Amino acid sequence: MCVLYDVLSIVRDKKFMTLDPVSQDGLPPKQVTIQVGIIDLNQKFNKCHKRVYTVGKISAFPLALGLSEEQFEKCPDRDNPQTLQLISKKKSLAGAAQILLKGAERLTKSVTENQENKLQRDFNSELLRLRQHWKLRKVGDKILGDLSYRSAGSLFPHHGTFEVIKNTDIDLDKKIPEDYCPLDVQIPSDLEGSAYIKVSIQKQAPDIGDLGTVNLFKRPLPKSKPGSPHWQTKLEAAQNVLLCKEIFAQLSREAVQIKSQIPHIVVKNQIISQPFPSLQLSISLCHSSNDKKSQKFATEKQSPEDHLYVLEHNLHLLIREFHKQTLSSVMMPHPASAPFGHKRMRLSGPQAFDKNEISSLQSSEGLLEKIIKQAKHIFLRSRTAAATISLASRIEDPQIQAHWSNINDVYESSVKVLITSQGYEQICKSIQLQLNIGVEQIRVVHRDGRVITLSHQEQELQDFLLSQMSQHQVHAVQQLAKVMGWQVLSFSNHVGLGPIESIGNASAITVASPSGDYAISVRNGPESGSKIMVQFPRNQCKDLPKSDVLQDSKWNHLRGPFKEVQWNKMEGRNFVYKMELLMSALSPCLL
Amino acid sequence: MEAPPVTMMPVTGGTINMMEYLLQGSVLDHSLESLIHRLRGLCDNMEPETFLDHEMVFLLKGQQASPFVLRARRSMDRAGAPWHLRYLGQPEVGDKNRHALVRNCVDIATSENLTDFLMEMGFRMDHEFVAKGHLFRKGIMKIMVYKIFRILVPGSTDSTEALSLSYLVELSVVAPAGQDMVSDDMRNFAEQLKPLVHLEKIDPKRLM
Numbered sequence: 001m002c003v004l005y006d007v008l009s010i011v012r013d014k015k016f017m018t019l020d021p022v023s024q025d026g027l028p029p030k031q032v033t034i035q036v037g038i039i040d041l042n043q044k045f046n047k048c049h050k051r052v053y054t055v056g057k058i059s060a061f062p063l064a065l066g067l068s069e070e071q072f073e074k075c076p077d078r079d080n081p082q083t084l085q086l087i088s089k090k091k092s093l094a095g096a097a098q099i100l101l102k103g104a105e106r107l108t109k110s111v112t113e114n115q116e117n118k119l120q121r122d123f124n125s126e127l128l129r130l131r132q133h134w135k136l137r138k139v140g141d142k143i144l145g146d147l148s149y150r151s152a153g154s155l156f157p158h159h160g161t162f163e164v165i166k167n168t169d170i171d172l173d174k175k176i177p178e179d180y181c182p183l184d185v186q187i188p189s190d191l192e193g194s195a196y197i198k199v200s201i202q203k204q205a206p207d208i209g210d211l212g213t214v215n216l217f218k219r220p221l222p223k224s225k226p227g228s229p230h231w232q233t234k235l236e237a238a239q240n241v242l243l244c245k246e247i248f249a250q251l252s253r254e255a256v257q258i259k260s261q262i263p264h265i266v267v268k269n270q271i272i273s274q275p276f277p278s279l280q281l282s283i284s285l286c287h288s289s290n291d292k293k294s295q296k297f298a299t300e301k302q303s304p305e306d307h308l309y310v311l312e313h314n315l316h317l318l319i320r321e322f323h324k325q326t327l328s329s330v331m332m333p334h335p336a337s338a339p340f341g342h343k344r345m346r347l348s349g350p351q352a353f354d355k356n357e358i359s360s361l362q363s364s365e366g367l368l369e370k371i372i373k374q375a376k377h378i379f380l381r382s383r384t385a386a387a388t389i390s391l392a393s394r395i396e397d398p399q400i401q402a403h404w405s406n407i408n409d410v411y412e413s414s415v416k417v418l419i420t421s422q423g424y425e426q427i428c429k430s431i432q433l434q435l436n437i438g439v440e441q442i443r444v445v446h447r448d449g450r451v452i453t454l455s456h457q458e459q460e461l462q463d464f465l466l467s468q469m470s471q472h473q474v475h476a477v478q479q480l481a482k483v484m485g486w487q488v489l490s491f492s493n494h495v496g497l498g499p500i501e502s503i504g505n506a507s508a509i510t511v512a513s514p515s516g517d518y519a520i521s522v523r524n525g526p527e528s529g530s531k532i533m534v535q536f537p538r539n540q541c542k543d544l545p546k547s548d549v550l551q552d553s554k555w556n557h558l559r560g561p562f563k564e565v566q567w568n569k570m571e572g573r574n575f576v577y578k579m580e581l582l583m584s585a586l587s588p589c590l591l
Numbered sequence: 592m593e594a595p596p597v598t599m600m601p602v603t604g605g606t607i608n609m610m611e612y613l614l615q616g617s618v619l620d621h622s623l624e625s626l627i628h629r630l631r632g633l634c635d636n637m638e639p640e641t642f643l644d645h646e647m648v649f650l651l652k653g654q655q656a657s658p659f660v661l662r663a664r665r666s667m668d669r670a671g672a673p674w675h676l677r678y679l680g681q682p683e684v685g686d687k688n689r690h691a692l693v694r695n696c697v698d699i700a701t702s703e704n705l706t707d708f709l710m711e712m713g714f715r716m717d718h719e720f721v722a723k724g725h726l727f728r729k730g731i732m733k734i735m736v737y738k739i740f741r742i743l744v745p746g747s748t749d750s751t752e753a754l755s756l757s758y759l760v761e762l763s764v765v766a767p768a769g770q771d772m773v774s775d776d777m778r779n780f781a782e783q784l785k786p787l788v789h790l791e792k793i794d795p796k797r798l799m
Contacts, residue, residue: 137783150730151635327637334666335644336726336735338675339698339765350673350702 002092123166126183126229130164134235147187147239149246153323156246162187162235185231191238193289197247199311199371201379202280241287247319247367248285254366264368271368275376276456283315283371314374314410318367374410376439380456381413384437387461388417391469397421397574398428398472400465413437417465419472421576427483428476428576431468463526467504470526474507476576477522481511484583489519501525511583512559518586519559520579530575533562534586607767611679611696612774614762614781616790623736623758626787627725630734633783634727642737643668644722645748647706649714661714663705667721667748673700682794689771690778692792696765721751724758731773732780735761760788 127143130136136145148160163186248269255264255271264273270284325331330343338346344361347353353361388402401418408414419431432447442454442461454460471493481488489512494505506525513519519535538544538560550556565582572578618626631639644664651659662679666672680695701708706716724737738758740751762781766773781790 153635155730327635329638329640332640332726332728333675333733334642334669334672335646335664335675336642336666336722336724336737337644337646337662337664337677337698338700340728340731340733343672346673346700347671349700 002095003088123182126181127164129229130183130185130231133232136164145185145235147191147235148242149239149323152320153326154246155326156242156249158242158245160188160191160239160242162238181229181231183231185234187234187238191241193241193287194237195241195244195285195287197244197312197315198282198284198286199308199315199375200282200306201308201375202282202306203278243316243319244285244287247315248283250319250322250366251283251315251368251371254368258366258368273368273372275372276379279379281372281375308375308378310378311371311375315367315371318370322367373439376456377411377413377437380439380442381437383456383458384415384435384442384461387458387465388415391462391465395469398469398476400469411439419465419469421472421476421574423574424476424480424576427479428472430475430479431472433468463503466526470504470524471507473524473530473575474509474522477509477511477520477579480576480579480583481509484580484587485514486511486520486583486587487514495523498523498525499528501527503527513583513587515587517557517559520582520586521562522579530567532565532567532579532582534565534582535559535562609696609698609765610683610693610768612691612693612764612766612777613792614691614777614790615793616760616781616784616788617757618736618760618788619757622787626736626758626760626784629784629787630725630727630736633780634729634734637728640726641668642666642722642724642726642735645719646722647719648717649709650717651712651714660717661709663701663709665703674703674705675699676701676705682796689774690781690792691764691774692794693774698765719745720754721748729780730776731764731766732777733761733763735759735763737761760790762790 127136130145134145134147135151136143138144143164145162145164146160147162148154148156148158150156150160165184165186167182167184248271251271252266255266255273258264260273262274264271266272269286270282272280272282275281331340333340333346334343342361345358348358348361385402385404388400392400392402398419398421401420403416403418405414405416414437415435417433417435418429419433421428430447434445436443436445440456442456444452444454444464446452452464454464474491474493478488478491480486489510491509493507495508498506503526506523506528508521508523510519510521517537521533521535522530524530536559537557539556541560544560567578570578570582572581627639643666645667646662646664649661649663651661653659660679662677664675664677676699678695678697683693683695685693719742721740721742722737723740724735727734727736736758739754741754742748743750743752762777764773764777784790
């Protein structure tokens with residue numbers, strides 16, 4: 001068959017051979033023969049040409065079979081074309097089979113080689129992948145790596161080296177497991193497991209005996225990317241443990257050194273400080289190793305609610321900033337022979353800085369102080385929010401609204417508190433307070449320009465808001481009077497008459513009707529509530545003593561005695577609504 | 592004089608004796624690029640720093656045979672940087688196992704009238720040169736790769752001529768006395784630069 005193919009390809013060229021149609025007489029139809037014509041370059045001998053063809057046909061055929069002349073003679077049935085066909089097919093098939101067998105042999109050899117070399121090659125490719133993520137170096141015959149933050153600027157004295165080992169416990173006969181990795185890393189024993197820094201604020205002061213036992217909850221390991229190999233997760237976890245240790249070491253060092261009014265307590269893996277009285281901030285390093293013993297204890301679910309994730313995140317950010325400072329180009333010496341250090345510190349000698357200037361250069365706040373300030377702010381903010389919410393849910397009239405600003409600082413937030421009456425928001429909007437919550441104080445800016453500073457005591461804020469709410473009612477009456485056409489006769493934010501309020505001061509207002517017949521007097525206090533009196537004209541009061549002083553009857557049109565209104569029996573959803581109804585009732589229709 | 596952080600060293604009184612640990616080597620000009628690349632990979636991750644310094648060496652000839660040497664160095668490319676005065680003592684004759692050259696070192700930052708002051712004190716300038724190169728750091732180790740230029744016209748730093756076709760590589764650490772682990776760390780680091788540059792301790796006395 002191959003021969004046939006070769007002949008056909010040569011014929012296609014039309015250089016050495018051409019095809020000629022064969023006369024079908026004398027030949028059985030089954031025969032598959034081709035008339036092979038050998039082109040003679042000399043075209044003159046056409047007739048001899050044909051003869052040459054027939055001769056060529058007979059002699060070419062056995063040559064095509066690969067048989068020599070002798071073999072061809074020996075063939076018993078050589079004249080029988082079917083036998084020849086059979087032999088030719090056999091021969092060609094044998095040739096093809098030979099080629100296939102040779103190829104198969106070569107393939108099996110390479111596959112077995114592959115199997116043996118598979119382990120060796122994979123280790124190197126895994127090592128290459130490892131090098132893309134971590135710094136490695138060869139020491140003797142060991143491959144060591146560095147998982148510390150030292151090249152990023154950390155000065156923590158932990159060596160942070162891990163060793164890369166070849167995973168040789170593999171049985172070639174058994175099936176290789178799916179997650180088999182020829183490379184394994186050995187991390188230092190004190191960095192095993194996972195760790196995090198727990199920051200929490202508790203209200204009650206604990207017993208001294210309770211210190212040192214921290215409720216650590218087994219945080220689920222952060223999900224590694226699905227394609228990352230197991231050594232990557234292992235190394236990342238170890239690096240995280242190292243960073244947490246560094247953070248805690250820095251915090252405990254500062255806690256011991258820095259003098260503060262209330263000393264910080266450092267016990268085992270916990271630092272306790274008191275930012276505000278009756279408030280306790282505890283920062284603890286929770287390191288859980290992977291062995292089975294500790295896992296049994298950690299299965300009880302501890303409540304993670306009091307853990308402040310924001311502060312933990314900020315701790316990580318602060319230590320990284322500290323690292324970056326070591327590496328900043330400000331620390332590099334110019335001229336080059338000078339020691340490392342901040343540029344301005346080097347200038348302090350020649351320029352004769354005094355103590356104040358030098359202390360302003362050195363960063364005065366350590367990690368612990370910063371985190372305590374942040375915790376104080378968070379606490380103050382949450383307390384303010386709780387105060388406004390509790391007031392809002394407790395008191396329906398007037399309503400208190402708090403609009404918190406989106407953009408805050410770690411040490412400062414702001415909120416706008418509005419006190420309004422439902423339905424009359426456009427009219428009565430005189431009480432608008434801007435609260436700036438700082439680290440230890442709350443600064444209140446009133447709409448009328450007053451600035452008041454409140455301390456961290458929650459009672460102060462609450463009292464202040466209550467007093468503002470009572471003032472709002474009286475302001476609302478003033479605005480309402482303008483709208484209704486009533487005249488304000490007197491108005492006072494802080495009246496000096498009547499019973500003393502324990503919270504703030506009472507405010508009062510007197511308004512007169514447009515016709516002048518009636519007057520309404522309102523006194524509102526945060527504790528005493530509201531007292532409303534209406535002044536009637538004299539001729540409407542029946543129980544007035546008759547006297548000789550008044551000669552003329554026109555004096556009877558003046559306003560006379562006051563009568564108290566039973567406010568709780570008034571119709572109306574809230575104070576201002578009731579007031580509006582009262583005013584409209586007292587100013588009769590002109591029609 | 593650089594004071595170490597309070598947490599690490601107990602200050603016993605007076606100044607702390609600082610020692611300089613030094614390893615030196617050199618590379619030819621054409622291998623500079625590969626060395627710089629290697630150092631960028633090994634050292635701390637920061638933007639590469641270049642420097643251009645002018646150093647003057649002052650001698651005070653006293654009654655003793657050996658003169659007192661002080662080195663005054665200023666930065667030519669950074670304006671506002673203070674001058675740096677340095678005293679380097681005799682190399683400590685320690686055991687042969689110590690891998691780096693150790694000598695007493697006093698570093699002082701001064702104002703710009705340093706040369707006048709030294710002249711008034713009686714010092715005379717012995718020689719001066721310009722150093723131009725790169726600066727790297729790894730933790731407390733400082734690696735300087737620089738070329739020394741001879742000053743042709745004394746007093747003018749414009750006319751300079753390279754002293755050789757090579758760069759001087761120095762690995763130095765300034766640490767308090769008695770910390771020998773520093774030299775081990777230096778040697779480990781020098782090992783990593785091995786095929787490119789050989790850093791070793793070169794005793795200046797032997798060169799004289």
